[in-house]
Amino acid sequence: MKGVVFNYLAEMVEEGFGLEAWDSILQTTGLSGNYIASETYPDEEILMLVDAAHEKTGIDKKELIRSFGRYLLPSFREQNPQFFEAHTDLRSFLLSVDRMIHIEVRKLHPDAALPEFDYDEESESELTMYYTSPRKLCHLAEGLIDASAEHYNTKYTLDHTECMHDGAERCTLHLKFLD
Amino acid sequence: MDADVLNRAYEREKARRKKAEALLEEKSRELYLSYEKLQESHEQLQQTLDEHNRQTEEMTRLVTTYTTVKDDLEIAASLQADLLPDPVDTTTHAAHGYFQPAQFIAGDAYDYFMLSESVFAFYIIDVEGHGAASAMTSFAVHSQLTPKLDGICSRNLHTCNNHADAVIATVNDLNNNFYNPDSKNKYFTMLYGMLDLQAGKLTWCQAGHPALTLYSEGKPIELGCGGFPVGILEEPGFEAAECDIKPGDRVAIYSDGITECYNENKGFFGKDRLIDILLQNRSSEAYQSIATVRDELLAWNAGDEFNDDVTLLLIDYKKPVDQAEWNSVATLSL
Numbered sequence: 071m072k073g074v075v076f077n078y079l080a081e082m083v084e085e086g087f088g089l090e091a092w093d094s095i096l097q098t099t100g101l102s103g104n105y106i107a108s109e110t111y112p113d114e115e116i117l118m119l120v121d122a123a124h125e126k127t128g129i130d131k132k133e134l135i136r137s138f139g140r141y142l143l144p145s146f147r148e149q150n151p152q153f154f155e156a157h158t159d160l161r162s163f164l165l166s167v168d169r170m171i172h173i174e175v176r177k178l179h180p181d182a183a184l185p186e187f188d189y190d191e192e193s194e195s196e197l198t199m200y201y202t203s204p205r206k207l208c209h210l211a212e213g214l215i216d217a218s219a220e221h222y223n224t225k226y227t228l229d230h231t232e233c234m235h236d237g238a239e240r241c242t243l244h245l246k247f248l249d
Numbered sequence: 250m251d252a253d254v255l256n257r258a259y260e261r262e263k264a265r266r267k268k269a270e271a272l273l274e275e276k277s278r279e280l281y282l283s284y285e286k287l288q289e290s291h292e293q294l295q296q297t298l299d300e301h302n303r304q305t306e307e308m309t310r311l312v313t314t315y316t317t318v319k320d321d322l323e324i325a326a327s328l329q330a331d332l333l334p335d336p337v338d339t340t341t342h343a344a345h346g347y348f349q350p351a352q353f354i355a356g357d358a359y360d361y362f363m364l365s366e367s368v369f370a371f372y373i374i375d376v377e378g379h380g381a382a383s384a385m386t387s388f389a390v391h392s393q394l395t396p397k398l399d400g401i402c403s404r405n406l407h408t409c410n411n412h413a414d415a416v417i418a419t420v421n422d423l424n425n426n427f428y429n430p431d432s433k434n435k436y437f438t439m440l441y442g443m444l445d446l447q448a449g450k451l452t453w454c455q456a457g458h459p460a461l462t463l464y465s466e467g468k469p470i471e472l473g474c475g476g477f478p479v480g481i482l483e484e485p486g487f488e489a490a491e492c493d494i495k496p497g498d499r500v501a502i503y504s505d506g507i508t509e510c511y512n513e514n515k516g517f518f519g520k521d522r523l524i525d526i527l528l529q530n531r532s533s534e535a536y537q538s539i540a541t542v543r544d545e546l547l548a549w550n551a552g553d554e555f556n557d558d559v560t561l562l563l564i565d566y567k568k569p570v571d572q573a574e575w576n577s578v579a580t581l582s583l
């Protein structure tokens with residue numbers, strides 16, 4: 071994971087729960103907390119931090135990660151508005167995540183820790199995203215999707231029918247777009 | 250807020266900043282090294298480019314020179330072809346030649362002409378090597394032997410007591426003109442002869458050239474006296490040979506480009522094959538016999554390009570000069 075992700079997490083926790091909360095989370099995990107945006111750090115550290123944040127705030131871990139996804143998306147958008155401007159609807163934007171956005175990210179940062187998405191394009195109003203990643207950050211994807219839907223002003227439902235956390239080989243995120 | 254919390258946050262930020270600065274410094278250094286490498290590559294590229302440009306210029310110059318030389322050689326080749334005599338066919342004699350240079354221009358040459366009302370003179374030369382340098386010598390010999398009143402052929406015919414002395418004198422004159430131990434002059438073999446159309450006598454001087462073949466009464470006779478090439482020795486001691494020639498006889502003279510024509514599978518064309526083909530075609534007109542030799546030779550060579558210049562000269566003696574007829578022709582042309 072890139073340091074920038076850690077820094078956004080720190081930002082989110084500090085904004086929501088104060089500096090003390092983040093400080094205590096670092097104390098619990100014993101991690102130094104001085105992350106440099108462009109450097110790469112072990113994936114386990116982000117999971118340790120999420121665990122500690124859950125302990126500290128009592129918020130459900132999945133919900134915490136989802137929130138983090140929601141928190142991350144605007145920053146992504148600020149830095150790469152062209153990815154959003156290229157699409158006028160949520161469905162085609164989500165299709166571009168694996169086919170275009172993450173491919174561009176990989177070009178700039180060959181060591182980026184990126185998930186893999188497969189798609190089932192059932193219909194104009196339905197889309198299934200299959201998520202695979204050793205980090206199992208499927209709830210981060212949920213948060214990112216939710217914030218993206220807000221950006222495109224789209225109502226939708228999401229069924230997380232199969233999950234890697236339950237032993238599935240990949241997560242199935244079934245999306246229905248409502249108008 | 251707990252002061253410790255603030256303190257730790259401050260220390261974290263300080264550590265982060267220090268790390269970031271160190272990282273920045275390291276990246277700057279890397280960047281600078283990359284820049285230096287890039288500059289080095291750029292210089293190398295520039296050098297390669299310069300070298301390439303130089304080579305291109307050199308190439309253009311060479312191509313231009315080559316084109317000029319090639320054009321010049323083509324002009325020289327057509328000049329050389331113009332110098333060759335046309336076939337001759339009179340009531341008394343006939344002469345035909347075959348000439349094929351190895352490159353554009355040749356070191357081989359031949360010519361024939363009337364030196365007097367009854368003397369038909371002929372020569373064949375083969376300058377060592379072939380190409381431009383040999384052709385220059387061949388041109389020079391040609392110009393010295395050109396039949397003009399003050400030319401060496403005419404002069405020797407008129408000042409010498411007999412034809413034998415005259416042919417020796419002519420070859421000696423050439424030797425004097427071309428022998429120069431200090432220069433890189435090319436030497437050449439030659440056969441210079443005179444056919445006395447009235448007396449039926451053939452007189453010649455052979456200077457290192459292949460012997461002539463006389464076809465008389467259905468038989469080929471090789472007649473030769475060897476001799477040194479012209480331009481090698483100061484006093485080569487050239488000799489003359491002489492024989493009677495009867496109406497109906499044919500004389501064949503050739504350069505070694507024919508006999509030494511090489512075929513990878515079959516070897517040299519050889520003297521015997523040439524003499525034999527000419528014998529088989531003895532009753533044909535001279536130009537027909539020559540065409541046959543040419544075809545056989547091209548087939549042997551397996552291609553149009555010869556390794557050496559190729560020359561063949563056939564002279565037919567038909568009948569003695571009719572003095573009355575000659576006089577009438579002479580009067581007409583006056």
Ligand code: HEM
Pocket residue numbers: 071072075146147150153154164167171172175181182183184185186203204205206207208210211212214215218
């Ligand atoms: C402009 C939009 C986006 C950009 C620039 C972007 C870029 C990135 C970057 C830089 C990372 C972190 C790489 C690392 O830490 O080494 C990442 C991770 C991730 N991205 Fe995106 N992303 C975008 C949109 C999305 C969206 C819409 C989704 C959800 C469908 C998504 C799903 C994920 C997930 C789940 C991860 C976590 C890593 C993992 O699961 O293995 N991304 N992305």
